[in-house]
Amino acid sequence: MFRTRVNPKISTLNLLHDQSVLAMGSCFAQHIGKKLSDYKFNVEVNPFGTLFNPMSIFKLVQMASDRTPLNLGHLVHQEGVFHHYDLHSGLSALDEGQLLAEGNLKLSILGSQLPHTTVFIYTFGTAIVYELNDTGEIVANCHKTPQAYFTRRMLEPEEIIRSFHEHYALLKSINSKARFILTVSPVRHQKESFEQNNVSKSILRIACEKLVSQHEDVAYFPAFEIMMDELRDYRFYAEDMLHPSQVAVDYIWQQFMVVYFNQQLKDFITRWDKIIKALDHRPFFAASPGHQLFIQKTIGRLEEFKHEVDISAELKLLKSQLK
Known part of the structure; x- marks a missing residue:
């Protein structure tokens, strides 16, 4: 076969259903988080939306832990929409109060979850950050405000390592069982130029390598290497030729x-997987005897899992389809 294989080592850090997981970072964290959710893990996925740089991930988790509310000075009003520099645009709103209420609620919820969260999956997207000229603070998202407001720079590996050490100590003080899986997003940032993207990914990779070598409970998963070296053909990319396809x-x-x-x-x-396929089935005639029998059989198969995972949501969905 015309490809090079990436053979990641089996980790001693096993994931289990009784663990609580937090997945944060780039859109690749969203992919992994959704898969975990589909397979009945207790997982919180990007509560503040997609975050590209590691510093913004660390900052928001710290704010959640400290019960620090969103900075009012980071609100931006553009074309009738309110944004926040620490949040993704997916949380933007037409009303300032709504944005702050939703963002602060998410911080509060995450803060209450942290003592019970044992696995943290972070996907770093870029080492390129934008700092507010007025304060020097790194923002998670510029929200298309004028570039003159920011200074663009590349993080140094040592900055990421130092910030992670502080982050690690914080979470360990909250839950001594906390463990970490780090990944580098395989999504290329064309906007920054491919040359700068490669430098950025290299910095992230160096930081991850050093962190793994310094902590037994920090692991690295080679999503970046699998995409770049094993799935390097464009048939494994989405239409934009930057993001991984669903096959990838x-x-x-x-x-x-x-x-x-x-x-x-x-x-x-x-x-x-058989339950997922059954739940995804869309009949032409939902009230037909054949489909009603199919639902009854699926409920019976689902009941077999009741001592393994919470099946209440699936049961409710299926029973609502009974005629």
Whole structure:
């Protein structure tokens, strides 16, 4: 076969259903987080929207831990919409109060979850950051405000490492069982130029490598390497030729399972896949005897999982379709 294989080592850091997981970072964190959610993990995925640089991830988790509300000075009003420099535009709103209320609620919820969260999955997208000229603070998102408001620069690996050490100490003080999986997003940032993108990814990779070498409970998953070296053909990319296609995401997920799931969990996923397919089934005639029998059988198969995972949402959905 005309490809080079990336063979990630099986980790001693196994993921289990009784663990609480936080996945934050680039859109790749969203992909992994959704997969975990689909397979019944207790996972919180990007509560503040997509975050590209590691510093913004660390900052928001710190704010959640300290119960620090959103900075009013970071509000931006553009074309009738309110944005916040620390949040993704997905949380923007037409009303300032609504934006602050939703953002602060998410901070509060995450703060209450941190003592019970044992696995932190962070996907770093870029080492390029934008600092507010007035304060020197790094923003998570510029929200298309004038570039004259910011200074653009490249983080140094040592900055990321130093900030992570502080972040690590904070979370360990909250929950001594906290463990970390770091990844570098395989999504290329064309806007910054491919040359700068490569420098940026290299800095992130160096930082991850050093952090893994310094902490036994910090692991690195090679999503970036799998995409760049094993799935390097453009048929594994989405239409924009920058993001991984669904085929690529599914393949990287399979590798993630190999690294972090034990055999019992892999067996569960094989069985649960049949439930997912049944739930996704869309009949032409929902009230037909054949489909009603299908629902009854699916409920019976679902009941077999009641001692393994919470099936209440799936049961409610299926029972609502009974005629």
